[in-house]
Amino acid sequence: MARTLAIPFIAFIFAGLLxxxxxxxxxxxxxxxxxxxxxxxDSLAITDARLPKDTIGVGYPDQVGHVFSKKWKxxxxxxxxxxxxxxxxxxxxxKITVTNISKAGEFHTLNVIATRGxxxxxxxxxPMLSMKPSGGDKLVVGYRSGILRPGKSVSVTLVKxxxxxxxxxxxxxxxxxxxLVVEPGATPGPTATPPG
Ligand SMILES: [Cu+2]
Numbered sequence: 172m173a174r175t176l177a178i179p180f181i182a183f184i185f186a187g188l189l190x191x192x193x194x195x196x197x198x199x200x201x202x203x204x205x206x207x208x209x210x211x212x213d214s215l216a217i218t219d220a221r222l223p224k225d226t227i228g229v230g231y232p233d234q235v236g237h238v239f240s241k242k243w244k245x246x247x248x249x250x251x252x253x254x255x256x257x258x259x260x261x262x263x264x265x266k267i268t269v270t271n272i273s274k275a276g277e278f279h280t281l282n283v284i285a286t287r288g289x290x291x292x293x294x295x296x297x298p299m300l301s302m303k304p305s306g307g308d309k310l311v312v313g314y315r316s317g318i319l320r321p322g323k324s325v326s327v328t329l330v331k332x333x334x335x336x337x338x339x340x341x342x343x344x345x346x347x348x349x350x351l352v353v354e355p356g357a358t359p360g361p362t363a364t365p366p367g
Contacts, residue, residue: 221253225265228272229279229319229338232256232345235272236363240350244291248363249279249338249347258360259351263331267310271319279347280339281316281325287333292350300339310334310353329353 222228228235232248236255239246248256261267269281283306284298304317310327312334319325334351341347350360 222251222270222272223268225261226268226270227252227259227281227351228270229281230272231274231277231279232341232347233366234274236366237346238361238363240292240360242290242360243350245294245348245350246346247292247349247360248345249341250281250336250349250351251362252359254362255365256349256363259336259349260357260359261329261351261353262355262357263329263353265329265353266326267329268324268326269316269319270324271321273321275321277321278340279319281314281319282337282339282342283310283312283314283351284335284337284348286312287335287350289333292335294335294337294348297343298337300337300342302339310351315339 228251230249230251235249235251237246237248238256240258243258247258250259251257252259252261271277271279273279280300280302282300284295284300287293301315302318304315304325306314306327308326308328310329311332314327316325316327329351331353334353336349336351338347
């Protein structure tokens with residue numbers, strides 16, 4: 172958690188430094204850790220609005236909440252198709268847009284970890300989660316979005332099945348993981364309450 176949480180925090184400090192210097196040293200502060208600098212004003216915070224149809228929003232759990240799915244016997248967080256975290260459901264063949272809905276500095280991925288035939292989810296304790304994109308245009312096991320910067324999206328077509336998905340940055344530290352059901356007539360699970 173420390174490493175990824177540090178990014179917005181560092182950006183915040185940089186913003187403070189810039190303000191303190193009157194903005195005259197804007198190019199001299201370097202880049203936080205290994206990531207490229209992104210515009211400090213690039214704050215989306217669209218989690219207050221419902222997402223467009225056929226969109227999976229990927230957001231930091233302190234913004235989109237956690238919810239315990241009784242059906243899947245697991246806490247899920249960080250993925251939504253409407254507002255706050257929930258288990259996801261779409262019909263097969265849907266071309267979805269996966270969008271990072273977090274604020275500036277918060278990077279996420281969508282990685283497909285495994286399939287399940289039925290509940291419980293039984294999320295693996297420590298799966299291999301790469302930040303490199305992989306898997307082309309079909310969402311199947313092994314699909315990886317690659318790093319999604321705030322406001323950025325990728326498109327992928329859903330294939331029938333039940334998938335465990337997770338964020339390579341926050342799977343372990345913030346339980347950023349979910350169940351994605353791709354079946355005719357499937358409905359999303361209960362939605363998290365707004366984080367306090
Ligand atoms: Cu994440």
